Amino acid sequence: xxxxxxxxxxxxxxxxxxxxxLLAREPGVWRxxxxxxxxMVLFAAGALPFRKLVSIQGIPELSGIRVSAxxxxxxxxxxFAEIRRHPLLEREFPSLSRAASWTGxxxxxxxxxxxxxxxxxxxxxxxPPALLVYDAELEAVSASGARSIPYRDFHTGYKQTALRxxxxxxxxxxxxxxxxxxxxxxxxxxxxxxxxxxxxxxxxARLEDGAAADVxxxxxSVAAIPLRCLQTEAAIEGRQxxxxxxxxxQAALAGEISPVDDLRSTARYRRxxxxxxxxxxxxxxxxxxxxxxxx
Numbered sequence: 001x002x003x004x005x006x007x008x009x010x011x012x013x014x015x016x017x018x019x020x021x022l023l024a025r026e027p028g029v030w031r032x033x034x035x036x037x038x039x040m041v042l043f044a045a046g047a048l049p050f051r052k053l054v055s056i057q058g059i060p061e062l063s064g065i066r067v068s069a070x071x072x073x074x075x076x077x078x079x080f081a082e083i084r085r086h087p088l089l090e091r092e093f094p095s096l097s098r099a100a101s102w103t104g105x106x107x108x109x110x111x112x113x114x115x116x117x118x119x120x121x122x123x124x125x126x127x128p129p130a131l132l133v134y135d136a137e138l139e140a141v142s143a144s145g146a147r148s149i150p151y152r153d154f155h156t157g158y159k160q161t162a163l164r165x166x167x168x169x170x171x172x173x174x175x176x177x178x179x180x181x182x183x184x185x186x187x188x189x190x191x192x193x194x195x196x197x198x199x200x201x202x203x204x205a206r207l208e209d210g211a212a213a214d215v216x217x218x219x220x221s222v223a224a225i226p227l228r229c230l231q232t233e234a235a236i237e238g239r240q241x242x243x244x245x246x247x248x249x250q251a252a253l254a255g256e257i258s259p260v261d262d263l264r265s266t267a268r269y270r271r272x273x274x275x276x277x278x279x280x281x282x283x284x285x286x287x288x289x290x291x292x293x294x295x
Contacts, residue, residue, distance in 0.1 A: 008048075012055040016141070019056055020168065024143035027165035030054045034077055035111040037104070038120045062115070062170055065089070074172045076115025080127075081106070083114060093174055095130040095185035095202050102126050102187055105194055115169045118151075121159045121225075128155075128226030129202035130185055131172065132218035139171040146170070155225035181206045181214060184281040188273050190264070197221045198265040201277040205236070205285055212236045212285060221265075222257035222274050229256050232278065241286040249282060250275045 013019040031050035062077040080100040090097040103126045136151035185202040189195030200220035205212045215236045217229040235252040239245045259270035
């Protein structure tokens, strides 16, 4: 069923203060929209449940990439094309750069925003596994102030987030402490590009006296939310990468994920592929670095 345009209202505040004031006056009524690459699909299908939309696309405070000695801060309106082209992101956070290159075709990458990808809260989204392994922190803002949310606590359930009524996601902060690590990210889908992930896995770690250290593992499309795999990390941390450790890590991962059968894949396939990707990362961790696995 096609949408009926007069049923919808769209406003475009010029400043962040105007937008936050509107959200504070009518919390839960207005739905923020940025690139619109997810919401407009629902709109075109006549399935968009929100009738009042506030465009935040032109608000300058939510854009740009800022670099400091401690962190790299990405404005929520930064597009995937901007992320993919940023030299420091490519060098220090290569898994995020690679995920950005997977997010749709060039037209989508030029429009879709990192903040929108997170707030849409799909467990199959491309950027969350990379942000989880990079210990990202989010800045949420409202008319009453700002607060920080560890990204691992942001997704509270399927399509649900920790954002409160009246809040906007303003920025994503990446601590610059992963520069000596081996980086890994893989996405498995029906096609190499322009496909929703059946399974994705991101990881980082470094070798310290022959043992794995600072291990981070995250998966997509294997649970109701993008999943940081803490038990799997514990099975690897501080150990040399042996076949026995790989098997123990796979057993831990099998207990943490909860894939489902759907139109794109089966739970059995997703589980097997996730375990295989984990083994591939760990095997590569013990070998001389290849360009695709190391910054």
